[in-house]
Amino acid sequence: MTPTAAIDRSKVKALMEREHRLFAQRNPRSFELYQRAKHSLLAGVPMHWMTRWPGGFPVFVSEARGATFCDVDGNEYLDLCLGDTGAMTGHSPEAALPGIVAQLHRGITTMLPGENALWVAEELQRRFGLRYWQFALSATDANRFSLRLARAVTRRPRVLVFHGCYHGTVDEAYAWLVDGKPASRPGNIGPQVDPTLTTRVVEWNDLEALEEALKPGDVAAVLAEPALTNVGIVLPEPGYHQALRDLTRKYGALLIIDETHTLSAGPGGYTRAEGLQPDILTVGKPLGSGVPSAAYGFSEELGTRAHAAIVPTAADTGGIGGTLAANALSLAAMRATLEHVLTEEAYAHMISLGEKLEADVRGVMEKYGLPWHVTRIGCRVEYLFRPNPARNGSEALAGQDPDLDPFMHLYMMNRGILLTPFHNMALISPETTQAQVDRHTKVFEAAVKELIS
Ligand SMILES: Cc1ncc(COP(=O)(O)O)c(C=O)c1O
Structure with a gap:
């Protein structure tokens, strides 16, 4: 059996500082808009909870299509947040x-x-x-x-x-x-x-x-x-x-x-x-x-x-x-x-990619001996930084990781992947492709390597 990999928390802190710097470098125009927004929007955001986005300010979107979107700095993202399910159809789906x-x-x-x-x-x-x-x-x-x-x-x-x-x-x-x-x-x-x-x-x-x-x-x-x-x-x-x-x-x-x-x-x-x-x-x-x-x-x-x-x-x-x-x-x-859009055929595609994402993430966890787990409901996949699935709300809340949750989110964002905040959920749309799922797995593995190296 692979030994359990230990995560050094001071390392996570240092990595997080680096990711914050990178986020600021990648998003100067979003930062500018955020500063301007403070004069007309409460706390500089159109919905107050957006103040919680990891990175210190939200990226401003210029255009979203299918499983991707572009921000005002020209960064392109694979969108696994999909408007926290509001865009599970993919953005502006052609068929609708x-x-x-x-x-x-x-x-x-x-x-x-x-x-x-x-x-x-x-x-x-x-x-x-x-x-x-x-x-x-x-x-x-x-x-x-x-x-x-x-x-x-x-x-x-x-x-x-x-x-x-x-x-x-x-x-x-x-x-x-x-x-x-x-x-x-x-x-x-x-x-x-x-x-x-x-x-x-x-x-x-x-x-x-x-x-x-x-x-x-x-x-x-x-x-x-x-x-x-x-x-x-x-x-x-x-x-x-x-x-x-x-x-x-x-x-x-x-x-x-x-x-x-x-x-x-x-x-x-x-x-x-x-x-x-x-x-x-x-x-x-x-x-x-x-x-x-x-x-x-x-x-x-x-x-x-x-x-x-x-x-x-x-x-x-x-x-x-x-x-x-x-x-x-x-x-x-x-x-x-x-x-x-949300047809039987579309679901067959979405769920089979959800299964793939789940299996790939589990594979990485096993390869590096991480005491984490991944869980799934159809095309909704979530990885949690605790060994076993929670049985109830108390266990789930106790198992949230205030260091790793935002770190993984920001790490992914800086590499062009948006997960659902604040507990790292990935959703598959009818337009998400296998290559995009593979891209996520690659970035996930890179994050893991940095965490345990
Ligand atoms: C299970 C569930 N029901 C209802 C809602 C409310 O949805 P809305 O904010 O679109 O009204 C949410 C929002 O996240 C939800 O998760």
């Missing part, structure tokens, strides 16, 4: 553009339905197996609207989420465990109400805790990704999903499955790949090739109950939907994406 551009000339929003709404709902029905559909502009909103409807239908006040979850900026889902107890998620900005009043939190893969939390009978819905993906990938243990479904039914809580990231598992997400049976399913991000689009679907039974729970005269102000939700452009983009 005609449908999107045609709609731009035919009216962008009308507050009336068009036939595309039916086409998309029928396709989502076919893919995910849920009967009735509604649309939103973001996965966050799809989750918020689903929780409202779940409470309306069950007349119960509480929501249950899993420690380490992220479902967008949904107030009720901003609850984690702190010292083993439900609490507002660390860093939660000005919660409108204390999330512990609305939310129960348990660890993923802990059926006993789940049953205890459901027992009082006041939980309207369990909101879950099929696997945690926002603290590193944490997979369900065998039998966990069946037990989750059985327990939610036993205690009368609805099950909402958030497929926003796990849509990487296949054309019908993890739900179809693994035969899950949610009451509600939410999905967003790449659904419209990056044109803001999201959807939420209901089982036949729940759809009927949800419709009955909405006061007809307040249907426009009851708290779901919005002026631009289900706009004509988003629906044309969803149709074009589902019909021509």
Whole structure:
């Protein structure tokens, strides 16, 4: 057996300083724009979280196409971040553009339905197996609207989420465990109400805790990704999903499955790949090739109950939907994406390259005896700097590496590869090639050699 390679932390620090210098050298124009942006954008960025990009400032993009993009300094990148899944289709995918551009000339929003709404709902029905559909502009909103409807239908006040979850900026889902107890998620900005009043939190893969939390009978819905993906990938243990479904039914809580990231598992997400049976399913991000689009679907039974729970005269102000939700452009983009881009054939290509990336990265880890591991959901691959896969949110959070995570990210960026921040996830689009996957493996191996030399 290969001995475990030790990583000298002072070495990582020195390498990181070198990479920061290199980043500054490679990106003078981005730096200039960042300085200018400080006069008009809060903290110099259009979304505040961008202040966390490794390197000290974000690179400014000039153009993105397929699996690549170019920044304002002329650097070219292989994009394995793909807009954190928003561009899992590849950037501006050729096959979706005609449908999107045609709609731009035919009216962008009308507050009336068009036939595309039916086409998309029928396709989502076919893919995910849920009967009735509604649309939103973001996965966050799809989750918020689903929780409202779940409470309306069950007349119960509480929501249950899993420690380490992220479902967008949904107030009720901003609850984690702190010292083993439900609490507002660390860093939660000005919660409108204390999330512990609305939310129960348990660890993923802990059926006993789940049953205890459901027992009082006041939980309207369990909101879950099929696997945690926002603290590193944490997979369900065998039998966990069946037990989750059985327990939610036993205690009368609805099950909402958030497929926003796990849509990487296949054309019908993890739900179809693994035969899950949610009451509600939410999905967003790449659904419209990056044109803001999201959807939420209901089982036949729940759809009927949800419709009955909405006061007809307040249907426009009851708290779901919005002026631009289900706009004509988003629906044309969803149709074009589902019909021509995120097809069965595309997934076959994406998943087989995901398998290759996983195998190649594992090969490098084994070759150098690194106590790390790699994990995958379809075309989503993630490497983590800890020996074993985490079982739950606590283990995943404890296993994050504040030195190696940003180092690997910056090292890759300086060599023209963008990983998803902040826990090094790589996503494969229909346009990503084997040569690009090989390029990533080469740079990954080079980084490893520098770390252990
Ligand atoms: C699982 C999951 N659900 C929902 C969201 C929210 O997506 P959006 O920010 O597009 O609303 C995210 C964002 O990362 C997510 O990871």
